[in-house]
Amino acid sequence: MEYTVGNIAPIFLAPVLAFIINAFFGRKLPRQGDWLATLSIFVSFVFSARIFSDFVFGKFATDFFIHKTFTWFDLSYGTYIWKVDMGIYIDNMSAIMLLMVSGVATLIHLFSTWYMEHDEKHGRFFIFLPLFTSAMLGLVLSDNLFSLFIFWEIMGFCSYSLIGIYNKKEKAGDASLKAFMTTRVGDVFLLLGIVALWMVIGSVAYVDIYAAIAEGKFTGQAVLGMSFATFTAICIFLGAMGKSAQFPLHVWLPDAMMGPTPGSALIHAATMVTAGVWVSLRMYPLMVLGDITWFIAVIGAITAFGAATIATVQTDIKAVLAYSTLSQLGYMIMGVGVGSYNAAFMHVITHAFFKACLFLSAGSIIHSVHEQEMPKLGGLRKYLPYTHFAMMACTLAIAGIPFFSGFVSKDRILGDALYYGFMAGQNPLLAIVPILGFAGAGLTAFYMFRMMFLTFYGENRTHAHHDDHGHATHGLAKPAHGHDDHHHEIHHEHLDLRSNVPLLILSVFTLGFWFCGTVTGQEFGKVFGKKTEWFKVLVEAPKVERFVNHAREPFGGIDLRDKTELPHAHYHHQSGYAGPNPDDHKLHSAHTIGALASIVIAFSGVFLAFLMYIQHTLKPWATKLPGLTTLLQNKYYFDNFYIDIIIKKGLLGLNRGLAWFDLGVYDRFAVDGWASVNRVLFKSSKWFDNVVVDAIGVDGTGVAVNLFNLVLRILQSGKIQFYFIMLIMVLASYIWTVNI
Amino acid sequence: MTPANFDGLMPVVIFMGLAVALFVGGHFASVLLAPKKPSHLKSTPYECGEQPVGSAWSMFNVRFYVVGLIFIIFDVESVLMFPVAAIFRELNDMGHGGYALIVFLSFISILIEGIAYCWKKGDLDWVKSFQVSTKNNK
């Protein structure tokens, strides 16, 4: 097979072209160029499908990959190698991911042409959507962390634009800013990690990093008291946490639902958020070397469980889906952490299909009913039969019901987590990982079915509440559509290429056997025999040794290994488990136990929801545990913590309590001269009395926050001259220490 | 193109020096020849015989800055165009005339965009000036 740049690049370039044309001439095109965007993604899909079929259907050996590079810039001198190569790297994982991204994106574009049809932001939406998709495809095609970072930032920008697309709404603007700022925290760390790797290895290509790991280049380096591998791994994982919305940095994702629903489907469900998982998977050997997999697993578990609990009390249909996305992302990250490399990646794929479908279904509901508060929905089954069908399939999948894709992937992650937590001889405290994982799985089944029951079953409540609340009460994105006088009438759904065929196509891929070839994902009950276990066969953690002295192809050249020379597929079964010292017997039993347990848990979750929302024999939580509900409804007060405590209270408190310090000592210290150390000492006793004692007496946490802020405040004074002094000082100290 | 001598720069410096010398000499002559009878009224700024009110250092229009701004951008662009213009004929003789023309024209076209923008936005109209009174000098 001859792979030239010419038949790979269109995957990335076609949407870029669509973006450029739409950005400059979109207004002049018919339908504001939405067909162009859709077509461009379809072109990507066709080219991706070709690669996928080559990689999956046995043309290549399982460890085959394409790697084409060119030198972008080279700062090497002497024995130091500092260069950045740009290039394309496609292995099995990339091939699968490319197909998934382009396929899902095609369907979402198709759906959007219907959904956004009468929206005022139609044109702008179709400017950013192809750019976004191209950035994601480019990220998957990247062969190095640097170009990954570029595409990462382009996606950040696009997501900012798409969240805030209704820029007249203050909430949308706030949400977009929040998403931008929160992910930026992670991005800074990611960049730090990339630069650190670059400084030590001299290159940021994946293959070079793998080779460096195999050659032991990381040993003996230490940064900030930790080994270099740990440092870079943590930095990169923090970046992944920002993008994949993991626990402390998760606050942006639920707010990101301000954008149009198909945009949410593409960005915040199917593709962008998986970029963090993607980089974690790519850098898995580094994570292992840095010994931070336990940290990854814990973060993932906390996110998976915490988000699930919040989702149980949300009433907005998109909020439920948002938190379920968070929760599922937690599972993926947890999968990476517990060494379930294969299943984590499979969950990325399966989740993309069913979550995209869920969001599109939600979009379909919102578009039809103009309502997204679940208490005001209900009984929509007979109006929206196709949507109901698709959404039910996806709900079954995400809830982990056997025979559906979610079961396959999640169950494998949970099985590996079980092994990791209880049987692998790890720290006993890590047992919290599988416990939280299973609890989250049960909650997932519960809240998803709660959503289904409230939306599609029971009596129709859409008319009852209409007069009190207009359809714009909640400020979330709804298409400006139709006339006010009949917007409460629900039209019966017809089969339509753009509105519900995408849903049905996506729902087909909620079936489990596409991904595992077995109905349950376990060793029993195979449908197509061993050879179709393609997922397990193709995806495995990178084996770093084979990248030592790896020869790369020139960028413009043709793959020299033509058809005849290519080794034919020699599939060999592998467990997909990349964690610590797999003990096959225990692993197997963990998987069996996990499968059974998750089936039981999932069904009990469904049953609970059934009792609460169909039979009404159980009262919902909200009435029973008001305190807990309030806590959950306020999302564990995370937003409040960030906004009220850190931002408002901290700074205002500092302004009040330490005003003199800020204006006096700091100003003098930083800008006006280090003149009055004496005076500081003199004043410090007063400061101690007034601030420390009072504050500890009155409000301990406030002081803690204040002290934390004090440091930040000195560094973040906004005084440009102080920044400049710092710059000079750091530069000078660097030059003195590095001894150039 | 022959290697030239630094001494060729001498006239530039000499002429500047002559200017300074003339200035100083003229001043010196003036000091020697001119009468000196200073008085306060004589050294009042001229305002047609009225008492000057306030300092003159406060009246201006932000238009002046905009003109300066457009000027400096064009100035810098023409600076960059000079070496290219100087070798344009040479390139043409070497057979790269079309390439040079494309480079040159694309550069100028962006320059034209700049002036078209300013024209459209009314920055080139003096009268349209909105007379922003800059309150200052408290």
Added chain:
Amino acid sequence: MMGLASYLIISLILFVIGITVMIARKNIVAILLGIELVLNAAALNFVAYSRFATNNLDGHIFSLFIIVVAAAEAAVGLAIVIRFFQIKETIHVDEATTLRN
């Protein structure tokens, strides 16, 4: 006497004076003056290296573009200063506190 080191020293002194101006002054226009000095010091270094260390004129090109960028920077920077003055009626750099907190 007219060696590389003397140019480097001159440029360094210029740079240091520019830094001092940037730090010591509170007037935004004065800070811009300091920036101009710093940029010129850098450009001088480029040309000096171009003569003494390399055989091509890339250093000249570099300093040309430094001059270009400095002009653009001055244009935009001074526009910001003027706008700032129209809003705040001062050009004291410590008054630029809107983005604080």
Added chain:
Amino acid sequence: MNQTVVSYLSQYEFYDVLLAAFGKNEGLLAFAIYLLGGVIIVGLCATIGGLGTFAERKISADIQQRLGPNRVGPYGILQFLADGVKMMTKEDVMPFTADKMLFYLAPMLALVGVFATLAVLPFSSGLMMADLNVGIFYLIAISSLVGVSVFLGGYASNSKWSMLGGMRGASQIISYEIPVTISILAVTLLAGGMSFGTIMSHQRGLPTNWFIFHNPFAFIAGFVYFIGALAETNRAPFDLPEAESELVSGYHTEYTGMRFGFFALAEYIEVFVVCGVGAALFLGGSNLPFDISFDIIPLQLLEVVIFMSKALALYYVVIWIRWTFPRLRVDQLMAICWKYLTPIAIFNLIGCAVWVVVFNGKSIAELIFGH
């Protein structure tokens, strides 16, 4: 730096004699020659500037059917000397509110900016002081000191008239620098170099080789240059900075005595310089007709005469225009610069570039009459 007066003279025998007299020190000899030449040129130009004031008054008198100055010397021709003496003996008054340093500095900057341009002015092919490789570019650059001096003069006086005149003057000078520069850019493009030597060598022979007749674009460019140069030197009809009916006397309202004299001197010399540059760039400069190539010193002097006559003819046109056309309004001034001259200049530049590529750099005459 192709040709200087020193390198020109060094081909003659008396140069070696001089060199021996200076103890074989070429640098010192060069300095002496340059200094001598500089003094001569400055004296010449100062005289021309002074005579300019006289000519202005005399010509205006002719145009207005008056007599003009006629007391000092024959036809009043020594009037300018009398003016100079008067200025030197006038009391030097400075407003007490003025910024003293800048008040002193402003006329000096004007003088420096104008005199420095004289260094590259091509009086003849051999006797020009220095033929810098960046000649014309240097000339544009250094003459922008005049703009600074106008602004400073207006600012330092701390008088409202001066301030307004200074601001107007500075913005007018910098504005009109753009069409002038772009027109010169067109000439640079046609000549393939920035040095005056290169530019002149392309205009040898008959007047059909002059750049103003090179192609239609260059023809227009010549006029754009001339109009822009009028404005750059604050000449009527662009004399708004010193519009006496509006601003008393503009930026030099507060200047008296010798300092006013310096401003006036700088202004008149600058007019001469722009006329000389116009002659050199567009009108063939000091080239003798028919491409005479004997290289003897009298011919050089003849070249000087030719150059001077072209420059002074332009000078006459400048004065003529002043007393013929009414003054523009300030908005018309800016509109003419930015809305007419600059786009036309850019159009000319593009036209010249295309012409060079299409017709391979040949002039219209070459195309018609062949070679």
Added chain:
Amino acid sequence: MFAQFLFISSALLTLGGAVAVLVTKNIMHSCIYLLASLIGIAGLYATLGADFVAVTQIMVYVGGVVILMLFAVMLTGGKDFVSRAQNLLGLAPSMGNRWTFSVGILVALVFLATNIKLILNVSKSIPAKTFGNEFPSTVNQIGHLLVKEHVLAFELSSVLLLGALVGAAIIARPRKQ
């Protein structure tokens, strides 16, 4: 001989102007001293044989930047502003006081020491070239570099300037009240 004279006088003009920028209290005078310093740098370029860069320096700075700065000073009153911000040391004048100067000079000394170390290393490592009293023309070479190797930077600088023009015009344009 003349080259040395040019070098010394340019260096003195440069450094003297820079020092004057530093010590003078009047912003308008600072601008004029900056002008002197920049002309001095143009002289230094000339001694390095960089005639085109030298003239560019004069053209852009003297003709453009300094005039723009003078305009800006005029438009902002040219007065010595005093911060209204509360400050234990009283009000810091806009042209600085002894505290700001002491900090600035301290930082500058740190930087100076650091860079002298660097320069000592550098000047050892670069072989000394000797030059005669001559330099070739740079205009044509710069032209060729601009249209060949650096053509992208050449075109992009045009875009940069367009951006600066549009941006600054938007910022500075007088608003209709």
